[in-house]
Amino acid sequence: MSNLLDLLVAGLATGAIYALVAVGFTLLWQTSQTINFAQGEFVMLPAFLMLAVMHAGAPFWLAIILGILLSLLLLGLGFKLLLVDPMLRHGVLPLAIATMALAIGMKEAVKQFFSAEASPFPSIVPAGDVSILGTVVSLQSLGVLALAIAVVIGLTMLLNRTSIGHQMQATAQNPTVARIIGVPVERMILMTFLINAFLVALASLLITPIYLAKFSSGEVLGQAAFIAAIVGGFNQVRGAIAGGLLIGVVDNLAAAYVSTQYRAAVPLILLIVIILFRPQGLLGRPEERTV
Amino acid sequence: MTATGKYLRIALGIAVIAALIIVPMNFNRYGLYILSQWAVMTIAAMGLNLTLGYAGQVSLAQGAFVGIGAYAAAIMTTQGGMPLIAALGVAIVLCFAIGWILGYPALRVQHHYLAFVTLAFSTLAFLVFRNEDWLTKGIYGISNIPRPNVMGFATNRPLPFYYFCLGSLALVSLAMWWLIRSPWGRAFVALRENPVRALSLGIDTRRYTLMAFAIGSALGGVAGTLYAPLTQYIDPVPFNLSLSLDLLMMVIVGGSGFFFGPFLGAMIAVLLPEWLRFTQGYYLMLYAVAVMLLLIYSPTGILGILDRYLAERRTKAASALRAVAKSRLETAP
Numbered sequence: 001m002s003n004l005l006d007l008l009v010a011g012l013a014t015g016a017i018y019a020l021v022a023v024g025f026t027l028l029w030q031t032s033q034t035i036n037f038a039q040g041e042f043v044m045l046p047a048f049l050m051l052a053v054m055h056a057g058a059p060f061w062l063a064i065i066l067g068i069l070l071s072l073l074l075l076g077l078g079f080k081l082l083l084v085d086p087m088l089r090h091g092v093l094p095l096a097i098a099t100m101a102l103a104i105g106m107k108e109a110v111k112q113f114f115s116a117e118a119s120p121f122p123s124i125v126p127a128g129d130v131s132i133l134g135t136v137v138s139l140q141s142l143g144v145l146a147l148a149i150a151v152v153i154g155l156t157m158l159l160n161r162t163s164i165g166h167q168m169q170a171t172a173q174n175p176t177v178a179r180i181i182g183v184p185v186e187r188m189i190l191m192t193f194l195i196n197a198f199l200v201a202l203a204s205l206l207i208t209p210i211y212l213a214k215f216s217s218g219e220v221l222g223q224a225a226f227i228a229a230i231v232g233g234f235n236q237v238r239g240a241i242a243g244g245l246l247i248g249v250v251d252n253l254a255a256a257y258v259s260t261q262y263r264a265a266v267p268l269i270l271l272i273v274i275i276l277f278r279p280q281g282l283l284g285r286p287e288e289r290t291v
Numbered sequence: 292m293t294a295t296g297k298y299l300r301i302a303l304g305i306a307v308i309a310a311l312i313i314v315p316m317n318f319n320r321y322g323l324y325i326l327s328q329w330a331v332m333t334i335a336a337m338g339l340n341l342t343l344g345y346a347g348q349v350s351l352a353q354g355a356f357v358g359i360g361a362y363a364a365a366i367m368t369t370q371g372g373m374p375l376i377a378a379l380g381v382a383i384v385l386c387f388a389i390g391w392i393l394g395y396p397a398l399r400v401q402h403h404y405l406a407f408v409t410l411a412f413s414t415l416a417f418l419v420f421r422n423e424d425w426l427t428k429g430i431y432g433i434s435n436i437p438r439p440n441v442m443g444f445a446t447n448r449p450l451p452f453y454y455f456c457l458g459s460l461a462l463v464s465l466a467m468w469w470l471i472r473s474p475w476g477r478a479f480v481a482l483r484e485n486p487v488r489a490l491s492l493g494i495d496t497r498r499y500t501l502m503a504f505a506i507g508s509a510l511g512g513v514a515g516t517l518y519a520p521l522t523q524y525i526d527p528v529p530f531n532l533s534l535s536l537d538l539l540m541m542v543i544v545g546g547s548g549f550f551f552g553p554f555l556g557a558m559i560a561v562l563l564p565e566w567l568r569f570t571q572g573y574y575l576m577l578y579a580v581a582v583m584l585l586l587i588y589s590p591t592g593i594l595g596i597l598d599r600y601l602a603e604r605r606t607k608a609a610s611a612l613r614a615v616a617k618s619r620l621e622t623a624p
Contacts, residue, residue: 101580276396
């Protein structure tokens with residue numbers, strides 16, 4: 001039982017990263033009905049952008065800044081203008097399929113132009129262990145958890161306390177009415193795409209030191225975030241946060257106590273049970289069936 | 292539909308079928324393998340097209356059903372020494388039953404939740420294929436899967452096996468053609484267009500939702516029983532989530548809800564990467580870009596373009612007729 005605390009902290013740390021990705025996912029869904037199947041690849045790419053900048057000779061801190069800026073440009077602005085805008089009016093499904101194609105394209109591009117092998121990635125949190133209540137907890141997990149929580153709190157403040165946040169929520173809840181009362185809906189939608197790009201870049205920065213930078217690493221991550229979003233509630237930011245943390249903890253505990261072979265099954269079974277008994281998610285609002 | 296249009300269509304159909312029979316005769320082993328794969332994937336995509344295109348239910352588990360069919364065929368023909376037709380029966384029943392059960396969650400909630408449930412199922416099925424060594428031999432896979440004898444003809448060589456796949460595709464197509472013109476098919480479309488209205492017209496939407504999903508899944512199983520003897524070796528990797536996503540892409544790219552959509556979609560997904568092979572490492576990238584550009588240009592898929600073009604021509608012809616009629620009226624004394 002002594003490593004339960006360590007498992008819990010590690011689970012919360014990965015869960016907090018899942019939460020970042022899941023929040024971006026739900027934001028895109030809420031404001032523009034985009035189901036982004038490339039969300040996992042969106043997390044994979046910024047690490048490679050940062051590595052590319054570092055290969056060009058830049059120091060780590062500069063690589064982080066440039067990597068985040070490039071992500072905002074490519075995964076925020078570029079994604080919205082080039083793929084989402086032309087397809088949005090044609091409904092949910094064609095766009096979802098297009099993001100699947102985008103995921104294939106991004107994976108192949110990284111494999112071709114960078115490397116098919118896993119590359120190590122420097123951590124922004126120093127390695128080492130600290131002792132809490134007599135048990136040893138890895139410093140990296142704690143650092144990741146602290147950073148992710150700070151970002152989540154910042155985002156919640158932005159959404160709930162500022163005028164821009166209120167305008168974004170209005171856009172998400174009812175674009176037509178939001179437009180009538182003078183919210184610049186288009187700009188708010190763009191904003192959510194930029195926030196999503198920022199969140200995935202940050203998640204990339206936090207998770208890549210743990211799992212290495214690999215072109216295929218987005219598959220697992222994207223699915224985890226997807227499940228987190230549904231379990232927590234597809235239409236709620238705080239639902240996605242809770243879902244992310246829950247999936248992270250459940251995943252880690254399942255690996256330790258159930259079986260390593262079927263660890264991936266536990267979150268999925270959780271997903272099916274949630275959909276059967278509480279389809280709107282743990283914290284979500286039920287959606288009305290429209291006629 | 293004019294009579295000449297009808298004859299033109301029949302002639303085109305016969306030409307395509309003849310080409311599919313004659314042209315591959317001097318293909319090499321690999322070419323025949325790819326064409327057989329196209330036939331198999333078309334069957335799986337047709338099943339998904341019934342579920343998605345006609346009944347409007349999004350499924351992300353079609354790849355898992357192909358896997359179930361493939362494992363049923365592999366296990367029964369290698370370990371049981373049974374004929375493939377027995378495996379086909381088992382695969383159809385198994386996939387139909389699992390599809391039926393899996394459809395239940397969809398009844399409780401809005402339709403995109405079915406996508407999530409099926410996504411979870413798809414990954415669970417993959418885990419079972421990989422971890423249940425006693426049944427599926429796990430990551431080592433099952434090898435030496437025999438090819439069947441059809442009415443006394445051995446299909447061990449690539450060409451006869453290709454004809455076997457093509458024949459199966461033809462049979463499935465005929466069955467599907469009949470199904471979507473039957474009252475069931477009409478009920479499926481009613482379900483897609485407006486479920487509440489379908490219900491008020493006396494259609495048992497519960498039963499038809501499950502039925503559409505189960506029949507589509509069973510066709511995935513049929514494709515699987517052909518896939519196993521085609522590759523003659525199966526392991527869990529081809530049946531992960533990406534196969535389900537690929538199949539969904541085939542249906543949308545070809546044109547969901549069009550009868551010939553899956554044929555074209557499977558052609559794009561199976562053959563286009565092969566044609567692009569000369570670009571070496573870039574071929575999947577180019578394929579992804581091509582799919583995105585196509586969907587931006589026409590979100591209803593390839594047949595959507597054709598449909599739009601025909602509709603435009605029809606309106607033009609109609610307005611031309613109207614103009615003629617009008618001028619006649621005006622010039623009349």
